[in-house]
Amino acid sequence: MEKNLWKHIETVRTQSPLVHNITNFVVMNNTANALLAVGASPIMAHAHPEVQDMVSICQALVINIGTLNDYWVRSMLLAAEKANQLGKPWVLDPVGAGATNYRNHTLSALLSYKPTVIRGNASEILALAKANTTPTKGVDSTAESSEAIEAAKLIAEKYDTLVCISGKTDIIVGKGAIISLDNGDALMTKVTGLGCSATAVIGAFIAAIDNKLEALTAATALFSICGQLAAKQSAGPGSLQVNLLDKLHNISEEEFWQTLKIA
Ligand SMILES: Nc1ncnc2c1ncn2[C@@H]1O[C@H](COP(=O)(O)OP(=O)(O)O)[C@@H](O)[C@H]1O
Numbered sequence: 001m002e003k004n005l006w007k008h009i010e011t012v013r014t015q016s017p018l019v020h021n022i023t024n025f026v027v028m029n030n031t032a033n034a035l036l037a038v039g040a041s042p043i044m045a046h047a048h049p050e051v052q053d054m055v056s057i058c059q060a061l062v063i064n065i066g067t068l069n070d071y072w073v074r075s076m077l078l079a080a081e082k083a084n085q086l087g088k089p090w091v092l093d094p095v096g097a098g099a100t101n102y103r104n105h106t107l108s109a110l111l112s113y114k115p116t117v118i119r120g121n122a123s124e125i126l127a128l129a130k131a132n133t134t135p136t137k138g139v140d141s142t143a144e145s146s147e148a149i150e151a152a153k154l155i156a157e158k159y160d161t162l163v164c165i166s167g168k169t170d171i172i173v174g175k176g177a178i179i180s181l182d183n184g185d186a187l188m189t190k191v192t193g194l195g196c197s198a199t200a201v202i203g204a205f206i207a208a209i210d211n212k213l214e215a216l217t218a219a220t221a222l223f224s225i226c227g228q229l230a231a232k233q234s235a236g237p238g239s240l241q242v243n244l245l246d247k248l249h250n251i252s253e254e255e256f257w258q259t260l261k262i263a
């Protein structure tokens with residue numbers, strides 16, 4: 001699997017898959033730019049009369065519940081239903097899971113449409129598995145990714161999906177596999193929407209690559225490595241945001257292999 005990761009990055013660049021996003025108001029621009037930077041083609045669309053047609057023409061769907069309301073929740077359910085019917089890969093970002101009952105109920109409904117991948121921080125993954133002991137703080141995690149491994153295993157089993165728990169170490173769980181990626185930089189937590197961007201990039205990889213575990217691993221490795229390399233050149237969160245987009249676009253194979261820390 002490890003040896004295929006760079007090949008998958010090149011596949012996304014050459015195939016340029018169309019990725020349909022229903023995401024939050026905070027990150028729409030950043031996530032569209034992250035998708036372009038890795039070579040994919042983003043489209044944001046949520047209007048009820050078109051959302052299922054859009055799913056039909058895209059190669060993957062990204063659903064992110066960051067700033068949900070009733071209209072958008074319906075859009076998400078229509079899109080997830082269509083993706084499920086058509087067997088299109090889709091990724092769920094359970095932003096703020098466990099913070100409110102509204103988020104929890106929406107996530108339960110979305111999970112019935114069987115996402116291919118779920119990516120969230122440790123607090124969100126714990127909440128999805130109902131293993132959290134307190135309400136989550138909001139969109140930021142109060143737990144380490146390793147604390148959510150059992151929760152991720154439960155979710156992976158129950159919904160037949162792959163789970164990525166993001167954080168200092170990104171941990172990928174599913175189909176008997178546990179993969180740890182020790183890349184990234186703490187400065188990444190000071191820019192809003194980097195988790196959401198990671199999810200969108202995962203959408204591009206599951207669109208273009210048949211082996212979904214390898215697709216998820218390649219996307220997560222690429223994103224965290226680029227964050228790490230970009231942070232080195234950044235004076236703070238502002239420049240990190242810009243440098244990360246540049247690095248997603250121009251990372252070399254040599255930089256990738258030299259920086260990758262996978263176990
Ligand atoms: N403490 C950290 N040290 C290094 N990298 C981190 C750290 N926290 C997050 N990251 C990086 O940021 C990415 C986004 O993760 P995270 O902050 O957990 O998402 P979210 O914004 O959804 O909470 C991770 O995949 C990882 O590469």
Ligand SMILES: Cc1ncsc1CCOP(=O)(O)O
Nearest residue numbers: 024026066139193194195196
């Ligand atoms: C701040 C905020 N509020 C609602 S969605 C959102 C963005 C969260 O982005 P991320 O989970 O990637 O940090």
Ligand SMILES: [Mg+2]
Nearest residue numbers: 095139195196
């Ligand atoms: Mg998040």
